[in-house]
Amino acid sequence: MSLFWRIFSLNSAGLIVAAALLLGPVTVSTPVLPAEALVVVAGLAVLLAVSAVVLRVGLAPLERLGRSMATADLLRPGARAAVAGPAEAAELIRTYNTMLDRLETERASSAARALSAQERERHRIARELHDEVGQTLTAVLLQLKRVADRAPEELREEVGQAQEATRAGLDEIRRIARRLRPGVLEELGLASALRSLATEFTAHGLSVRHHVPGDLPALPEEAELVVYRVAQEALTNTARHAGAARAEIRFRRIADGVELVVSDNGKGFGTAAEGAGIGGMRERALLIGAALAVRPGPEGRGTDVRLCIPTMPGISAMPAKSAIPAGGR
Structure with a gap:
């Protein structure tokens, strides 16, 4: 009534x-x-x-x-x-x-188009950094080498410093290009890409352990990219904002799919509002029907980022593409 x-x-x-x-x-x-x-x-x-x-x-x-x-x-x-x-x-x-x-x-559809365009733009920028800027800096290094060979003794130290600065810039350009376009993901698979990601952040001052077994189910290409980007964004947030000394990546099979966990021992985010980074992770998770949870770690210390991907049709065992051990720094 x-x-x-x-x-x-x-x-x-x-x-x-x-x-x-x-x-x-x-x-x-x-x-x-x-x-x-x-x-x-x-x-x-x-x-x-x-x-x-x-x-x-x-x-x-x-x-x-x-x-x-x-x-x-x-x-x-x-x-x-x-x-x-x-x-x-x-x-x-x-x-x-x-x-x-x-x-x-409509939100999922527009987010899919936006993220697809973002990935294409990342690939374009990475290619231009590698092919254009990288080659230019390599040419500058060769020219500095020839100048150093003919320079007077009092100028060689300054030329050597210019060589080192140029070489450091070239290494940084290559690192940025690798982060924009994860070639290891395309060439060696998700497990190796996650291990490489842990190694990369460890090299920049954050101790990152990884537990990525080699017998996990193989995911569709778009799901693998989402897992990689979520892990990358979570570690980036940890390195920039958490004040953490240690972090850990765990990728494992669960009852109804697979789960990625990125945890740290930092200060957490307390009552701060979620930023664009976490929002981007949530949008990526929606694209593949996954569930993302960001919550305090054990005993209220640190932060846990959990991405649960449900079982998808046609998933099989993930072939081992790398001989890198599952645990380590």
Whole structure:
């Protein structure tokens, strides 16, 4: 029954009962007698109480809908308001849930296009850094070598410093290009890419251990890229913001799929709002139907980033592509 008919029926019943009583056994004298006043006040109180209950019950679904709308987050899909209450409220809740379905689908589609364009741009920049800037710096190094061979003794030290600065710049350009385009992922597979990622961050001051067995299920190409990018972003956040000395990458099989865990012993993020990095990880997780959780580590210290990827059709055992051991620094 709709909210309108509930309230109308209640008020009608109350008025009909009141009229019947006034036309029957109940009378009102002038002046009003105490017994008559008591009957009128009691009837009014009952009518108001029942009206309040009907309105409270009828409007409760709308209050729940308001709370659901206030906490809705397209990066955490699946939460829906329960369809209940009068016909108008139930129809409104159904319409809201349908709108959320459409928005989540559109968000996932637009995020997929944006991330695909981002990966293409990363590849283009990496190629230009490697082919253009890298070759230019290599030519500068060769020219400096020839200058050093012919330079006077008092200038050779300065030329040598220029060579070292150019060589360091070339190494940095190559490192950036590798991060933009994970060639090891394309050539050796996900397990080797994660181990290489741990080694790369270890070389830059953060001690990173890895536990990546070689018998994990093989994932589709887009899922492997999501796992790699999430691990890369999590370690980048750890190195930049966590103040951690140690971190760990674990990639393992679970009951209904595989799970990536990146943990550290840093200060965590406390009450700080999630930044663009975590938002990007959530968007990538949505593309492959994975669940991402960012929460404090054991005993409230550090941060754990967990990416759970459900079992996908056609997944088989991951072939071993590298002889690198599963654990280590």
